[in-house]
Amino acid sequence: MLILSIGLLGIAMVQTRSLSSNSGSMVRAMAVVASYTILDAMRADRANALTGSYTGEVDASACPTDSGTLAQTTLADWCANLRDTFGAAGTAPKGKIEVVAGSPETFQVTITFDDSRTGNGTQPQTVITSARL
Numbered sequence: 264m265l266i267l268s269i270g271l272l273g274i275a276m277v278q279t280r281s282l283s284s285n286s287g288s289m290v291r292a293m294a295v296v297a298s299y300t301i302l303d304a305m306r307a308d309r310a311n312a313l314t315g316s317y318t319g320e321v322d323a324s325a326c327p328t329d330s331g332t333l334a335q336t337t338l339a340d341w342c343a344n345l346r347d348t349f350g351a352a353g354t355a356p357k358g359k360i361e362v363v364a365g366s367p368e369t370f371q372v373t374i375t376f377d378d379s380r381t382g383n384g385t386q387p388q389t390v391i392t393s394a395r396l
Contacts, residue, residue, distance in 0.1 A: 287388075290378055293348055294390035298372040300344070301360065302394045304337045305370065309396055313368065317360050321345070324355035349376035354387060369395045 305312035316334035321327060323346035329335040341358065349356040356376040363369040371393045378388040 287378055290349070290376070291388065291390055294374045294376065294388075295392060297341070297345060297348060297358075298374055298390060298392035299394075301337070301341045301358070301372055302370065302392070302396075304341070305360075306396050308333050308337070312370070312396055315362070317370075318362060320357060320359040322355060322357050323350050345374065345376075349374075363393060366395070369393060 301317070305317050308316075311317070311332070311334050316332065317338065319338075321338060321342040323342055326342035326346060327335065327339045330339060345356045345358050354377045356374065359373040359375075361371050361373075363371050371391060373389060373391045375387050375389045378386075
């Protein structure tokens with residue numbers, strides 16, 4: 264009975280770690296979706312994206328409220344989406360959009376978020392996506 268109990272506790276521990284890893288994977292996949300969301304919006308407004316209207320950083324603890332242009336409205340919506348998706352734990356998520364050096368039509372989107380709610384440590388996680396418009 265003792266050996267069976269220890270075996271079942273081991274199985275429960277393995278399953279707990281598996282669920283934690285799956286949750287972390289899902290959160291990283293959501294970050295990739297969020298990065299492609301802003302890249303697709305930039306493709307739809309390509310002329311303004313190429314002039315730098317989308318470059319910069321947003322902090323979900325203080326999302327921009329400007330809505331004078333399509334780029335400003337899109338960035339405010341994207342920031343709110345980051346806050347709603349990743350903001351439930353610890354530090355507010357951040358998003359950064361920048362032009363890749365040497366390639367004016369290639370952009371890099373960096374999303375940094377707190378992944379501690381999935382049990383994957385306390386260090387912020389970063390997802391970087393690069394794409395050509």
